[in-house]
Amino acid sequence: QLQLQESGPRLVKPSETLSLTCTVSGDSVSSRGSSWAWIRQPPGEGLEWIGSMFYSGSAYYNPSLRSRVTISVDTSKNQFSLKLISVTAADTAVYYCARQESEFDYWGLGSLVTVSS
């Protein structure tokens, strides 16, 4: 059974970098055809795709966040990560990692990250 688990600091100061890791079990992040994504949801709001690492090794990002986001994969730890620089209060959200095809079929439980001094 595929499971994903987000981890990382829950509180980040404005202008600093948000870093989250998603640990995958039950599948390999490097398996052929597997792609991985980050999605976020501000409190009380809808879902926003942040970006994805495709099985080809290419990463694609939401244009609204592209200048601040990096997604990477660590095959040795079976993890993938999100870095979002120069955060503001508007980046406060529940951050989800997910396995991706043309839809998101498996999701982590989510991690609430608050941006505040």
Added chain:
Amino acid sequence: EIVLTQSPGTLSLSPGERAALSCRASQSVRSAYLAWYQQKPGQAPRLLIYGASSRATGIPDRFSGSGSGTDFTLTISRLEPEDCAVYYCQQYGDSPPRFTFGPGTKVHIK
């Protein structure tokens, strides 16, 4: 960029009734790239429908998806109390790769 609009914003129905949730796209979406999710309070979204009409693993057959082009529908044929949730549609565009979600429809069971 394709924008998804969902209607109604909120739906209030009784158990056993039929719910029809609409998702309209600003441009044509390939049916293979349209999905629906259910999200209950405090939980991660759950995939219900992919490819516009295929049910995900373990999803009851009272959930069905239909539509093509710019108009898609999620139908819940016989509402149950546990169907109280927000439902999102999502599309994937592959040139360049990009995902967008609709704003959601909240379903309230009376």
